[in-house]
Amino acid sequence: MGGLVWVGFIAFFVVALVVGVRVLLLARRTRELPELLMGIGVLGIGPVGFGLMVFARQFETTRPAVYTAMLAVALFAVSCGAFAKFVFNWRVYHPDSQVARAIALLAGIGLFGSLVYAGLYHGFQAPDPLEPSSLFRSSLQIGCLLWGATESFAYWTKMRLRVRLGLADPVVSNRFLMWAIGAFAAGWGTAVGLVGQLVSGATTTDGGWVMVSSSLHGLVAAIAIALAFIPPAFYVRYIRSRAERNAAHASA
């Protein structure tokens, strides 16, 4: 059981690492902002941020200075990742909205403000979920993921209609749905984990139901993000053939 619980974490780590690096390489080629933001978001919150936080615990008692340095880098990565996702949601879904712009900018101020607070007042030591800067940062992290999931789901409902008329690629349409599921699983999993920490005091890697919940949400997020951005050939064939069947059924 103990080993199995890590499957979700490992799957999420590997998928987020692969997708994040691929998207950043894409950004280097296209020089476009959305892929840069998506790459920073996926890598920052996932493998670099969360991964480093988990890895750092090995050094908590043996090498406290290394532990603190790793936590500082991890918190910086999470803040950058969450800010990148806020900006992604603004720039991609509502580029002309002053409200979305204000939300993204305020979130950025909040994220980096809480990072400075954690450095000045706690020296980046083990984040207590009840500590204000930690709670605030986690809430913003959850917020950027759930906002992104909602936008992506709403856009998918439009894309479905376009696919029926041959106005959109069914694989791209499915990418919106998978990203919505992946971002929701990551955001909701983080929220459940946070509440679990507040109630039980156990962290996401201390074992118990909080860890099982976080790992399961991580597994769902990993599968959905993989299907969105690195779908296997059989899955792409399935999506295309299903769309063709639906179109044939509609025109019959």
Added chain:
Amino acid sequence: MADAPAFDWMCSRLEQDTSLDRLEARGTVRLALKSAGLDARSVTPDQLKVVIDKVLEAELTARGIADAGSLCAGFVTALASEGQQLAMAGGSETPDAVFSRLGGGS
């Protein structure tokens, strides 16, 4: 954000060629776009052509417009000649264009 030139063009043509007034024409086109999953602010001439072909005729018929089929055929022909001028110049990139690229990988 302003409505797309293709949307404004379609509304003007409906006003000119049917008994619909400005408000009715714009509402009809908005409904047709909505049922196709499109938006008045970002619709392109190519997308509009499909909407005219597959959605608008039924919307016009439902509003009692006579001979909606040949009317729509006329819109498609006119759009083919004016489409290039109506193409959005420098508009914001749509989310589907972004997500299409994001699947490209390295």
